[in-house]
Amino acid sequence: MMIGFVKLKNNKIIKILKISPINYNLKSDLEKEAILNSFRIFLKTCNFDIQILIQSSKEDLTHHIENIHKNISKKENKYLEKIADNYIDYIQQINLSRKSSSKNFYIILSEQINKKIDIFEAEEIIKNELKEKYFKVKECLARSGNFVYELSNSKEVKKLFYSLLNTRKSLNSKLFDIN
Numbered sequence: 001m002m003i004g005f006v007k008l009k010n011n012k013i014i015k016i017l018k019i020s021p022i023n024y025n026l027k028s029d030l031e032k033e034a035i036l037n038s039f040r041i042f043l044k045t046c047n048f049d050i051q052i053l054i055q056s057s058k059e060d061l062t063h064h065i066e067n068i069h070k071n072i073s074k075k076e077n078k079y080l081e082k083i084a085d086n087y088i089d090y091i092q093q094i095n096l097s098r099k100s101s102s103k104n105f106y107i108i109l110s111e112q113i114n115k116k117i118d119i120f121e122a123e124e125i126i127k128n129e130l131k132e133k134y135f136k137v138k139e140c141l142a143r144s145g146n147f148v149y150e151l152s153n154s155k156e157v158k159k160l161f162y163s164l165l166n167t168r169k170s171l172n173s174k175l176f177d178i179n
Contacts, residue, residue, distance in 0.1 A: 003152050004150050004151075004152040005127060006157060007123075011112060011113040011115065012110050012111065012112050012113065013111055013113065013123065013126045013127070013130065014109065014110040014130075015108075015109045015110075015131075015133070015134055015150060016106055016107075016108055016109075016150070016151040017106060017107040017108075017109070017134060017137060017138070017148050017150055017151070018105070018106055018148070018149055018150075018151055018156075019105040019146050019147070019148055020105075020146065020147040020148075020149075021146050022035070022144065034144070035145065038141075038143040038144035039144055041140060041143070042137070042140035042143075045136060045140050046133075046136065046137065046140070048109070048133055049110070050108065050109060051107070051108040052106070052107055052108075053105070053106040053108060053164075054103060054104070054106075055103065055104045055105075055106070055160075055163065055164070056102070056104075057102055057104070057163070061091055061092065061095055064091075065088055065091075068084050068088060069084070072084045106151075106160070107137055107148075109133045109134065109137070110130075111130055113126060
């Protein structure tokens with residue numbers, strides 16, 4: 001894998017962007033209208049193919065629950081301990097019923113390698129084209145308050161591919177480490 005790019009076997013190079021979205025539901029009606037207009041501009045401006053991937057996953061509450069236990073044990077208050085236990089039961093029930101999940105948003109940009117020219121030259125041209133597309137997407141989505149960054153860490157990219165290709169396994173496991 002090239003830094004920030006993934007070369008596929010079918011002679012395509014892709015760039016994966018992760019989007020940290022705004023909370024649309026917390027915005028006023030005027031802000032919502034501005035966000036929708038910005039998104040319309042984004043769709044009109046991107047005169048190239050994009051793939052949008054939305055990935056949902058259940059939250060791992062282990063760390064959060066451990067922190068609650070640790071903080072409550074310092075207090076030595078039976079009333080607070082009972083409240084904490086009730087709270088832990090509540091969030092575990094929500095998580096089990098899948099009402100609690102996190103969503104990750106990705107945009108995938110791709111370009112086909114032109115076999116008619118030198119492979120290294122073609123790769124450099126494609127990298128530059130994908131970088132331009134990345135900056136265009138980033139600029140357009142930033143107007144509506146979203147933060148866009150590229151997945152350039154190979155561990156992040158492998159983790160994403162693993163979760164896409166092994167959906168059932170990743171849903172059932174709490175955390176996994178990919179080397």
